[in-house]
Amino acid sequence: xxxRVTVGQKIGQWMRVLKATAFSTYKEWVAYRSQMAVTIFVGxxxxxxxxxxxxxVYAARTTLNxxxxxxxxxxxxxxxxxxxxxxxxxxxxxxxxxxxxSFLTYxxxxxxxxFLAFAQxxxxxxxxxxxxxxxxxxxxxxxxxxxxxPAQPGWAILSLGLSFIxxxxxxxxxxxxxxxxxxxxxxxxxxxxxxxxxxGMLIPLTFFPKGMQKVLFYLPFQFITYVxxxxxxxxxxxxxxxxxxxxxxxLQFAATLVMFAVAQLLWYFGIKRFTGVGA
Amino acid sequence: xxxxIRIYLVGAKTALASRMAYRADFFMSMLIMLLVEMAAPLIxxxxxxxxxxxxxxxxxxxxxxxxxxxxxxxxxAPFFFGIVWNTIERVQNGTFxxxxxxxxxxxxxxxxxxxxxxxxxxxxxxxxxxxxxxSRLPMPGLGxxxxxxxxxxxxxxxxxxxxxxLAGLGIVWIGNFRVYQIFESITNFGLYPAAxxxxxxxxxxxxxIPVAILGSVPATVLLGRPSAGxxxxxxxxxxxxxxxxxxxxxxxxxxTSVGG
Numbered sequence: 001x002x003x004r005v006t007v008g009q010k011i012g013q014w015m016r017v018l019k020a021t022a023f024s025t026y027k028e029w030v031a032y033r034s035q036m037a038v039t040i041f042v043g044x045x046x047x048x049x050x051x052x053x054x055x056x057v058y059a060a061r062t063t064l065n066x067x068x069x070x071x072x073x074x075x076x077x078x079x080x081x082x083x084x085x086x087x088x089x090x091x092x093x094x095x096x097x098x099x100x101x102s103f104l105t106y107x108x109x110x111x112x113x114x115f116l117a118f119a120q121x122x123x124x125x126x127x128x129x130x131x132x133x134x135x136x137x138x139x140x141x142x143x144x145x146x147x148x149x150p151a152q153p154g155w156a157i158l159s160l161g162l163s164f165i166x167x168x169x170x171x172x173x174x175x176x177x178x179x180x181x182x183x184x185x186x187x188x189x190x191x192x193x194x195x196x197x198x199x200g201m202l203i204p205l206t207f208f209p210k211g212m213q214k215v216l217f218y219l220p221f222q223f224i225t226y227v228x229x230x231x232x233x234x235x236x237x238x239x240x241x242x243x244x245x246x247x248x249x250x251l252q253f254a255a256t257l258v259m260f261a262v263a264q265l266l267w268y269f270g271i272k273r274f275t276g277v278g279a
Numbered sequence: 280x281x282x283x284i285r286i287y288l289v290g291a292k293t294a295l296a297s298r299m300a301y302r303a304d305f306f307m308s309m310l311i312m313l314l315v316e317m318a319a320p321l322i323x324x325x326x327x328x329x330x331x332x333x334x335x336x337x338x339x340x341x342x343x344x345x346x347x348x349x350x351x352x353x354x355x356a357p358f359f360f361g362i363v364w365n366t367i368e369r370v371q372n373g374t375f376x377x378x379x380x381x382x383x384x385x386x387x388x389x390x391x392x393x394x395x396x397x398x399x400x401x402x403x404x405x406x407x408x409x410x411x412x413x414s415r416l417p418m419p420g421l422g423x424x425x426x427x428x429x430x431x432x433x434x435x436x437x438x439x440x441x442x443x444x445l446a447g448l449g450i451v452w453i454g455n456f457r458v459y460q461i462f463e464s465i466t467n468f469g470l471y472p473a474a475x476x477x478x479x480x481x482x483x484x485x486x487x488i489p490v491a492i493l494g495s496v497p498a499t500v501l502l503g504r505p506s507a508g509x510x511x512x513x514x515x516x517x518x519x520x521x522x523x524x525x526x527x528x529x530x531x532x533x534x535t536s537v538g539g
Contacts, residue, residue: 042460045464
């Protein structure tokens with residue numbers, strides 16, 4: 001008779017896999033830490049451009065779309081920090097594995113690819129935490145005098161965590177499309193462009209025309225950057241709709257669940273199309 | 280010279296044919312290259328549509344600067360800026376040696392084999408923005424056009440210089456494609472009117488690191504109100520090109536083959 005595994009033991013097993021995978025990914029990427037450290041130069045230089053652009057724009061006014069100059073710069077500071085925290089390349093990684101056939105080796109493992117790649121992301125971002133995020137965060141605070149302290153830290157951490165998962169799931173879905181298209185570079189770029197624009201990474205969503213804001217409100221992309229940024233600031237508004245922080249984080253949680261369901265559905269149909277040769 | 284052009288065209292044709300293996304992906308990538316470059320103009324349009332401005336600049340004047348910048352990048356990206364990824368990738372994979380044993384200069388071969396077909400989308404985007412912005416502004420006179428063309432040639436030469444420096448870095452900084460981001464972050468200043476930056480920064484991007492020459496300097500000549508320091512920017516641009524050629528040669532000497 002087989003030994004019955006309890007839910008607690010199962011979770012323990014998963015946590016061990018997660019820890020081992022994250023740790024090995026961390027060690028693997030430590031070798032490329034100088035590449036990651038490029039951010040310490042690139043991040044502040046990009047931010048410096050933003051400072052000059054918005055100072056010029058605010059030269060003859062104190063507010064624009066309800067934001068003061070300080071709030072606008074804080075917005076871009078938070079957007080940058082969120083970007084460093086949630087970045088991943090799940091889309092590129094998966095399409096590459098499918099295209100060159102090495103995805104086959106992942107099918108032989110006793111752990112789902114979705115979970116494994118997520119654990120890899122955790123390891124990768126843990127390294128980025130001290131190589132990219134903390135140095136840039138400190139530079140923003142002490143060099144540019146940007147207030148990067150969340151208005152409600154608990155909700156901000158929860159929202160950032162959900163954004164971390166959401167970015168992974170959306171990128172993972174794009175990666176899955178390689179089961180149909182093989183080479184998805186164009187689709188990947190198209191999606192990332194649309195995502196960054198609709199998520200408020202380029203400009204706050206309140207700058208879009210009112211009709212467009214209504215469309216953006218119903219798209220899931222705002223939950224990736226715009227929502228965590230507004231939660232960080234402590235006030236949410238889009239398309240004339242104001243929501244309390246718990247309400248908007250609740251919506252973000254729902255969006256994450258929907259995205260997870262979409263990813264599972266895509267995987268269910270996509271995996272049937274995979275054909276691996278050799279191995 | 281004719282022989283070199285023929286070799287270059289063969290390289291471009293091969294790159295295009297190879298990219299056509301995934302046709303749908305190629306056309307989508309090209310379209311996206313066009314759209315991605317439109318981020319800065321989009322921000323500018325939104326700023327102006329929300330009632331704000333860059334002081335002293337109309338929307339189409341600001342867009343013209345971005346149009347010139349993107350037109351320059353649109354020409355550079357497919358035709359010669361491919362030396363950057365080509366060099367980095369080849370050094371990483373160990374196939375850079377193959378360029379060194381050809382009966383042509385390594386630099387020429389790196390350009391020929393680095394033709395980037397999908398970046399033609401950037402050229403379409405740059406041309407469209409430049410034409411659109413210019414059509415909404417008073418038409419420049421012949422003298423202004425001539426000055427612009429000379430300065431724009433220098434813009435291309437400076438972009439070539441940046442390509443050489445990044446590719447040279449790729450020889451010693453193995454597999455680091457993030458050099459592109461270093462380039463993007465520095466040249467990002469060139470997308471906006473130099474006048475919006477502080478005086479010290481204007482001096483840096485005009486007379487120390489040639490960034491203003493990528494957009495602001497040629498565009499202001501076309502607008503009939505040349506930027507302060509245009510002559511200096513020309514001198515710096517030429518010096519930069521010489522420096523980048525020297526830098527490339529220096530890095531090439533540092534190349535250590537992995538054998539094969």
